[in-house]
Every structure is written in C-alpha cells, then in structure tokens.
Amino acid sequence: MTELLLLALGASLVNNFVLTNFLGLCPFVGVSRRFEAAAGMALATLFVLTIASGLSYTLWHWVLQPLGLEYLRTIVFILLIAGVVQFTELMVRATSPLLHQVLGIFLPLITTNCAVLGVALLNVDRQHGLLESLVFGASAGAGFGLALLLFAALRERLETADVPAAFRGAPIALVTAGLMALAFMGFAGLGAR
C-alpha cells in the first residue's frame, strides 16, 4: 500500500510528467487558453492514460513477452493508444458535444501526446505489475491534469495582465511554464521515486 502511495505521489508531483520530465508539452501549451477546455482535456487524458496503461500492460505481459516480440512494443503501444483515444473521442462526442467542439483537434491529438506512450514504456521498463501500471498511469494523468489546470488558470489571468508587448502571448506563457517547473522542483525533497 505504501509502495503504491509513493508511486502515485512520485508520478503526479515529484516526477510530474509535464513540469519535470517535459512530456506532453503540446496539449499543455495548446489547450491551456481556457480553463473549461483545460478541465475537459485533463479528464480525457486521465481516462486515456489509465486505460492505455492497463491495456498496454496486458498486451505486454500476455502477448508480446510470451511470443518474444518485445521489439514490437513501440508500434503496438501506439496502435493501442490510438484505439483508446478514438474510443474516448466517441465517448466525449456522445456525452458532451459542446466539449467535443471546444477540444477540437486536440482530442485526437492525445494519440501523439508523448506522456501517454511514455507511461506505457516506463511501465514496461520498471517492470510494474497490473495494479502498479494502473496506479502509475492514473497518477501520471492526474499530475498532467493538475499542471494543465494550474497553467490554464494562470494564463487566463495573464490575458488581462499588463505584459510588455514583446512578451505577450506565447513568450510569457513559456516563461510562466518555466517558473512553474521551478516551483515543482520543490517536491523533489519528498523522496518518492
């Protein structure tokens, strides 16, 4: 139990996928203009990450390893993630057409969110079990969502702030992201792996 708790803490805060490992920066910058869209994206990514890490573990443990096809893992995981993302898109469109419109192209682009493939590959490399994989995936998704929501809230305030002309738009957003990454380094002392 303590192991799982430490794993979750490590994946969500200490080794936050966005702010410490710099994975998944595309949606982090792309969908953080509006808080509602960021919240939807955070939920969708959390869902995809959890399902994809569970399924990729199953595939790795029951198909790829017994058949000696370890070298196929990247292509097979990408295929799997693409399928899960398509499924998520169908779900979002069925449950909330408005959110589907707001997220637009960024919903299918979860496929190319490197955090998702990163979690699947890290699960394999660190030899996580099924439960560990699910916890790792879910807490990586939660960490991604936390960073995205904080960043979106900051950017909404930046819209009305008096920013020097040269820094307006993307530059100040990137500076903000850098400062947030510095702040997240404060979690390094928590000692989780």
Next chain:
Amino acid sequence: MSIEVVLVACAVAFALALALGLALGWAASRLTPATGRLVEQIDALLPQTQCGQCLYPGCRPYAAAIANGEADINRCPPGGEATVRALAALLDREAQPLDPQYGASKGAVVAWIDEERCIGCARCLPACPVDAIVGAARYTHTVISAQCTGCELCLPPCPVDCIVLRPAPAASWRASLHRAA
C-alpha cells in the same frame, strides 16, 4: 531471423488492429445516440443562415430543439415553406404554414450597402455571422453577395440605415440554396 518470427509478428499486429477496429466500430454504433443522428439530419435541412429568427442562437441549436420536441418545425423564415416541407417529410409530420410570429419568408435575398450613405462606422462587421462584410473604421463597407446569407442581422446596428435587402444574384450562396430546395 526465420520467416516464422516475421509471420508471428505480422499476425500479432494484424490481430490487434482488427480487434481494435471491431471494438471501435461496435462502440461507434452504440455510443452515437439516435437523437444525435437526427440533429445532424435536421441541421442539414436548415438554411445555415445562423440568423436567430427562430429565437435559438443558430441553426444547430434549433435543430437540437426540434429533435427534442421543444420547438415546432415552422420557425425558420429564411428557409421558407421549402424547409418546412423538407422537415415535415423527414420527421413524418404534417407540413404547416410558417409561423408569422418569427417573420415572413422573403425568398432569396442578400444585404446590400448603399456606399453613398455608409459612414464607415464598422458596427455591422461584428454582427455578421458569416463575415461577409468587408470594411474597416472610416472606410466604406461592402457586402460580398456570394457569402451573404441574407440573415438581416446587420440591419439593426447600422446607425444610418444604409443596408437594404435585395434579391440575391444568381451566383450567390442564397440563390443556390433556394434552387436546391
């Protein structure tokens, strides 16, 4: 590497893709609700003027309201009787006359700006739902007839009433819509 290894790898990738495809196809047929498809079909019959004369913010919200049974099918003046008939056929209902409460059908019209009188105030620009008005502050504006939907939303903001509705030219979007209907 022997040929078997390659075959097994291909078979695994193929089986995975096939399983994912089947699962997604099944999910698509189950997860798209019947009303969602109906909204799409109704929306396709509406004229897409986004004029709001039906008192809904646009054509798609009106289509959703029809599908949910909240609104009747005779609230679309730009579409006219042709749209009411098409909707009645789709929904298997009685065709009925247009409700005059929401305005009368004017046929295919487009907005036209009298450039002698336009003062270049730019107030009609944000009102246009399809961005068919060209102009900037203190320059004369004009309407791109081919893009104009004739929705009349630019008439109220104009302070000098220099915008009038004229019959749509044959090459315009509105005229092609009425030919299709």
